[in-house]
Amino acid sequence: MPETVALAGAHRPALPVEKDVSRAELAARFETLLAREAAALRRVAASYAADHGRREDLFQDICLAIWTALPRFRGEASERTFVFRIAHNRGIAAAARRSTATEDLAAVEELADGGASPEAAVERRQRQASLQGAVRHLPLGLRQVLTLTLEGLSQREIGEVIGISEGNVAVRLTRARKTLRERLGEDRRS
Amino acid sequence: MAENDGEIARWQADWQVESAPLELDAAELRRRVRRRTLSLACQAATAVLLTAGGLVALAWVASRAANRWDWVVFAGFAALFAGALAMEIGSLRGLWRPTEPTTEAFLELAIRRCRRRLWTLRVGFWVLAGEWLLFTPWIHLRAVEKQALGGDGLGTYLLGFGLLAVLSAAYGLIGSWLGRRARRELAELEGMRRD
Numbered sequence: 388m389p390e391t392v393a394l395a396g397a398h399r400p401a402l403p404v405e406k407d408v409s410r411a412e413l414a415a416r417f418e419t420l421l422a423r424e425a426a427a428l429r430r431v432a433a434s435y436a437a438d439h440g441r442r443e444d445l446f447q448d449i450c451l452a453i454w455t456a457l458p459r460f461r462g463e464a465s466e467r468t469f470v471f472r473i474a475h476n477r478g479i480a481a482a483a484r485r486s487t488a489t490e491d492l493a494a495v496e497e498l499a500d501g502g503a504s505p506e507a508a509v510e511r512r513q514r515q516a517s518l519q520g521a522v523r524h525l526p527l528g529l530r531q532v533l534t535l536t537l538e539g540l541s542q543r544e545i546g547e548v549i550g551i552s553e554g555n556v557a558v559r560l561t562r563a564r565k566t567l568r569e570r571l572g573e574d575r576r577s
Numbered sequence: 578m579a580e581n582d583g584e585i586a587r588w589q590a591d592w593q594v595e596s597a598p599l600e601l602d603a604a605e606l607r608r609r610v611r612r613r614t615l616s617l618a619c620q621a622a623t624a625v626l627l628t629a630g631g632l633v634a635l636a637w638v639a640s641r642a643a644n645r646w647d648w649v650v651f652a653g654f655a656a657l658f659a660g661a662l663a664m665e666i667g668s669l670r671g672l673w674r675p676t677e678p679t680t681e682a683f684l685e686l687a688i689r690r691c692r693r694r695l696w697t698l699r700v701g702f703w704v705l706a707g708e709w710l711l712f713t714p715w716i717h718l719r720a721v722e723k724q725a726l727g728g729d730g731l732g733t734y735l736l737g738f739g740l741l742a743v744l745s746a747a748y749g750l751i752g753s754w755l756g757r758r759a760r761r762e763l764a765e766l767e768g769m770r771r772d
Contacts, residue, residue, distance in 0.1 A: 430592060479683060479684055483766045511591070514594075526769075537588055
């Protein structure tokens with residue numbers, strides 16, 4: 388089910404536009420891209436920031452970076468690769484600027500009302516929070532490969548985003564899964 | 578492998594738990610674009626103004642130079658200024674964009690930029706030291722000259738060294754703070770690269 392993204396306001400930020408792409412076309416392209424990928428980009432932000440405020444800031448930063456880079460995108464890679472690359476770059480920059488390494492309590496995200504019982508919804512939320520927390524503790528190289536895998540990218544696409552070979556992706560994914568398994572096992576025991 | 582595929586599928590289901598409809602505030606996005614553009618414009622304008630201001634001040638003082646020591650100091654200051662500017666511009670090479678459109682290349686670029694910020698701060702301290710070396714004898718000569726003409730030599734010392742001290746303190750405080758931030762950021766980035 389596609390995520391619903393409501394864009395508040397009728398105006399778009401003013402940016403230089405290539406001659407062959409009108410501003411309206413760019414805006415439409417941006418909206419389509421965001422409608423498709425906003426939830427995934429939010430999850431990428433969650434893999435870099437536990438704190439709800441920082442996560443929202445990072446998400447906005449990612450959207451801004453995509454909007455700024457979109458006029459220069461010439462289809463050298465898929466749009467998914469393009470947006471995930473930007474998202475992870477912004478995540479790296481945000482993680483480097485973070486003043487403390489302490490993990491704040493993550494605000495629990497509101498879930499869509501899928502008709503599930505409150506208990507089931509709480510359990511889903513807890514599993515998601517636990518998984519996100521474990522992913523955040525992974526070393527960067529493993530974290531990127533795993534989150535991109537969980538977003539459904541192929542190993543070839545993941546290699547394009549990060550800049551490593553498919554073989555390297557497979558190796559990192561194996562290590563990431565092992566580490567995550569151990570981490571989730573520890574969380575359950577504690 | 579089927580068991581492992583099931584593991585990924587389970588994690589995907591937990592990872593992609595559907596969130597409530599997202600609201601992207603386009604007005605906030607617009608404000609951020611404006612703020613960033615303004616910030617970049619201010620930085621560029623500040624650099625241009627400081628450069629122009631420095632050159633104008635130099636030319637004005639040089640036009641009032643009474644003796645060869647004044648010319649020596651001004652020539653020395655101009656050389657320091659030009660040297661620092663040339664190094665600043667030269668050091669920007671390779672820092673505009675990542676070498677490839679990948680996150681690994683972006684990480685390398687972020688590390689290079691951090692190192693460059695630290696290098697710029699170190700150069701700044703050397704430039705400051707150069708200014709002390711240049712202006713200390715000049716202030717002394719001016720004070721002696723003023724004293725000989727019956728003026729307030731002490732006032733010249735106080736004004737001259739006072740200005741240098743204020744400039745040094747300001748640079749020291751700001752430079753230290755920026756340096757600590759850059760070192761912390763560099764440590765994080767290098768840690769990520771090791772990962």
